[in-house]
Amino acid sequence: MLSRTSPSGRNVSRPEDRAGAFLTVDLAAIVENWRILKRRAGPNCDIGSVVKADAYGLGLEPVARALAAAGCKTFYVAHLDGAIVLRNVVGPGPRIACLNGPNRDTERDHVAFNIIPVLSTPEHVRAWQNYALKEEVLQESIVQVDTGMNRLGLTAREFQALMSDSDGFLGLHPQMLMSHLACADEPHHRMNRSQLEAFRTMLGLFRTRFPDAKASLANSSGVYLGPEWHFDYARPGAALYGVNPTPEKPNPMLPVVNLKARIIQVRRVDTPGAVGYGAAASAREGAKIATVSMGYADGYLRALGAAGVGILDGIKVPVLGRVSMDLTTFDVSNVPDSAAVPGGFIDMISHVVTVDDVARAAGTIGYEILTSLGHRFHRRYLPAPVTAGARS
Numbered sequence: 001m002l003s004r005t006s007p008s009g010r011n012v013s014r015p016e017d018r019a020g021a022f023l024t025v026d027l028a029a030i031v032e033n034w035r036i037l038k039r040r041a042g043p044n045c046d047i048g049s050v051v052k053a054d055a056y057g058l059g060l061e062p063v064a065r066a067l068a069a070a071g072c073k074t075f076y077v078a079h080l081d082g083a084i085v086l087r088n089v090v091g092p093g094p095r096i097a098c099l100n101g102p103n104r105d106t107e108r109d110h111v112a113f114n115i116i117p118v119l120s121t122p123e124h125v126r127a128w129q130n131y132a133l134k135e136e137v138l139q140e141s142i143v144q145v146d147t148g149m150n151r152l153g154l155t156a157r158e159f160q161a162l163m164s165d166s167d168g169f170l171g172l173h174p175q176m177l178m179s180h181l182a183c184a185d186e187p188h189h190r191m192n193r194s195q196l197e198a199f200r201t202m203l204g205l206f207r208t209r210f211p212d213a214k215a216s217l218a219n220s221s222g223v224y225l226g227p228e229w230h231f232d233y234a235r236p237g238a239a240l241y242g243v244n245p246t247p248e249k250p251n252p253m254l255p256v257v258n259l260k261a262r263i264i265q266v267r268r269v270d271t272p273g274a275v276g277y278g279a280a281a282s283a284r285e286g287a288k289i290a291t292v293s294m295g296y297a298d299g300y301l302r303a304l305g306a307a308g309v310g311i312l313d314g315i316k317v318p319v320l321g322r323v324s325m326d327l328t329t330f331d332v333s334n335v336p337d338s339a340a341v342p343g344g345f346i347d348m349i350s351h352v353v354t355v356d357d358v359a360r361a362a363g364t365i366g367y368e369i370l371t372s373l374g375h376r377f378h379r380r381y382l383p384a385p386v387t388a389g390a391r392s
């Protein structure tokens, strides 16, 4: 961040005075969402936290610190770099698993930072095995099987081949078998049951060799499919950050994100005419247009030109015209002049127009809205209360 004094020693404004938009992340709500998931899953299921992609765009360090302080014992990231940052944030205690698996020659990094690799291909298994045997380390690992998504994980045939080879997992110490659901947000989709059954079959086989191996299948929505899907470890991400894991029902999670953009100009249209690039929208005489200091470069997707809405003074205001790189125009004709003023703020994401609402308007999912959030906002974190017992 820029400092508060200029090179000439003069006092300058605060970053929040300069920012075009404010992003507020409610860490207490994230922690409460984690507890809601824990209650849902019951005492026999470890609710970990997926904090990949910089905690879904909300900030790996503050989010992971709050969850660890609340007692979260397992974290999942996608990349080794994130895992190493995370290890420094949460200290030596919590388990950290690296979902995308080990790249070549990174085995020693996993050992050095105590990161659990997720082994998803025969090559992963072989490389890890060679390392473990050569270095004589007994390093834990997670084995991922594909149960129908065809994205990442050993196929049933690859898995069976490794299992029927007495050297297949020699030297490895797998603590968990995991798989990932493709359609958990659609509870009636037949994939959910077929993946569950495929997973159970593979788990049964796995436990003939590794009787103590744990199992993990559910993401956020999987936790809401029911107890059969819970197993020992669940891996929710999106629900922690307020995205609805049950899109067909009211959202059981607390909202986490507030994003407000600063109004730069309010224009009373004196001659009917076009608004924005491409002259794609028009304004009638007397209409009132507010231009805010935020655009698609901040993750307010260009697709929102068609259907985006904000909130100003408690009133829904539609986006008017195309979203620009650094600017967005809203029709604020229905908002009193006293509220539609330069220096005021339009809520772009709030309790009223939620992440899921913005996603629907953009034709995407809440995940993409969150992970697209830009880096020019002034970010504020509402602290999670420190709970007795979780203090370390």
Ligand SMILES: *Cc1c(COP(=O)(O)O)cnc(C)c1O
Residues within 6 Å of the ligand: 050, 052, 099, 180, 218, 219, 220, 221, 235, 236, 237, 238, 239
């Ligand atoms: C991203 C991811 C999750 C978390 O999914 P959500 O839908 O955000 O809860 C869990 N497991 C794996 C393997 C993932 O890639």
